[in-house]
Amino acid sequence: MRVIKHYRVHLGTLAWILHRLSGLALIFYLLLHIWVIHHLIGGEESFDGIMERFNNPLFKFLEVGLIGVIMFHLFNGLRVTLIDMGVLVERQKLLFGIAVALWLVCWFVISVAMISRFGGVPFS
């Protein structure tokens, strides 16, 4: 029998892992964003060309996901900030619940707004 290396994932651990993963995803997005923006140096044609390449259903779908990642990182980030300030540290699970609720509501509202406007220019 092997030695079990598993430690139980409590709610706080889950919040931390999701915060890290969303942070990494945002770094990846930022790199992509900077790469896209750098096409401005090449003039209008170059920029329009790269924007055209992202103008497809896959990237629109990913954009909705991106908003979700940003919203999670935002609301859990506020939770972590409150904890660092010593506010409601004893109620960190409740804080996580509130952050998740706000995240899902905001994500839903913004997603609906985005999807209803699709056909516009992504990354604008």
Next chain:
Amino acid sequence: MATHAFKINRYNPDDERRGHYMQEYPLDVQKGWTILDCLNEIKWKQDGSLTFRRSCRSGICGSCAMTVNGVNMLACETQALTLKSSTIVVEPLRGYPVIKDLVVDLEPLVESLYAVKPYLITKTPLPTDQERFQSPEERAKIDGLYECILCGACTSSCPSFWADKKYIGPHGFLKAYRFVADSRDEGTREHLEALDDKHGLWRCHTIFNCVEACPKDLNPTKAISELKKELVREKIG
């Protein structure tokens, strides 16, 4: 047919080739038995070579902290039936070198404690033939801080500690804040000195495993937040 199966991490330093392995012991667990009672039953009636630390068996000494079903706890304070599992996996505290079976070397725990100068530091001379008095309100400020029994359950549950063995750890921070919050203490700077460091406060990622693990229901993360505020106040006043 025994009611429970205990899977216990075994390690014998004299048998390095075998290394760590899990050994299973069947046991009829009675109502009211703690994990420590179960381990004693196994040691006394099944396998005398099973090694673990225990002393007070009443949650005071902190000797019997171990990982049970993936969570750190005191074996003497946890009744086996409350785990609601017929398989009980018992492992030594992770992050510390294992000496034998469930016994770990807690020397690093003590060393990191020294870093925060875990004692009352005073500068004004003692009032003649008097003690250093505290009002009941001042005394109440160290409630939830002084009760720590240094069992190591918090720090060995902390992912920041798993990644950085020099990390002071929640037990050290709780102890530091116990003195910073004490109205009689005049050595705040001395207690904080080691904390403003890459192995100090800033490595806490508010994962809260320490709070979940603490058998005395203390809140090291709260102490860490207060210490962070103390450091920030000191820097930008």
